[in-house]
Amino acid sequence: MAGKLKIGVLASGGGTNLQAIIDRCQDGSLPAEIVLVLSNNPGAGALERAKKAGLPTCCIDHREYASREEFDRAVVAALRTAGVELVVLAGFMRLITDIFLDAFPGRIMNIHPALLPAFPGLHVQKKALEYGARFAGCTVHFVDNGVDTGPIILQAVVPVLQDDTEETLAQRILEQEHRIYPRAIELFAQGRLRIEGRRVLIDPPLSPDPTALVNPPLEG
Template structure:
């Protein structure tokens, strides 16, 4: 079967109705971003549309030139710059991140294009509440340049994954995935653009799913 750019099937799993992802109490999300922040904006828009019951009291970015700052200003989300170059160790950066998030009563940490390796300090402060998104169908193509890795490997399907973060890069329990077929004439740019469309679909849903899973786990224990 040959796919054209105008008719490319995409598959999301698990497929859940909005009713199943409805949250009774709003989540307090702390966002980490290093780049343009398109996934961050998608989350904000989902909140505005009442598709995700949450609020974002603070966004932390580590690159002074990151365009996410301008995006956050337009969306009226408070920001703080924590330039990783000003910290001697990764642990020092994560200590400051935890401090800022705790000051803002953050409950969940959302890595929306956060290009830094995290440490136990962040994970222990927010156990099972750090969420990451990656442009591949994990566990395939971890790390940087995941789109280029997929093209070089010659696979016919790639996609994106939202998962709970762990110490191993791009690992941890998977929350939601979307598959994206690779076209014969794809470039890293065209493929990444189509993957990003799916990222924008699943990220808010996966955040709600993680919160629902955590709530259900607490109820089972109690």
């Protein structure tokens, strides 16, 4: 892909993943340019982070639209006007319609704070703890017309500790989100991602670590 990848980041909340992407763009390690930060929430901290970084911002309040389709048309128009090539959902708390998907086929990413396909949707740390999962983590995936069902790009794993709360587990997962989301965007910018059915192939492939993870440890 010639030049820097033009990305649009959509966020509804504080924007910590946005900040991780901003930092990587600013230090030159991510070959991308954020051309628009868009939120459906006028009070989103993500908008303030973007303004502080000197980035273009836009707020499209979903409450002003009669349907999801009308809202998505407005969002798509803003992204196209900005010249966005990849849409990055970073805590964007709206379900998107086929209008949005059709406008950016294979060019919408999301990050989810669980190891998909386990625990889609909301309150995932609570679910992991209640289920007694030994591992949790986060997933970057392409977006399709389901809820957290799109092809998986990258995942990071953290052990669930015996004394974990929803808050402590969520914080450790968030640290990994900040690592893998910029990396997934980098792979896209390098033209290394290819969707085949439900799989995302990386070309050339990354070198895997074949070491098995066990939690709790077998010894001790």
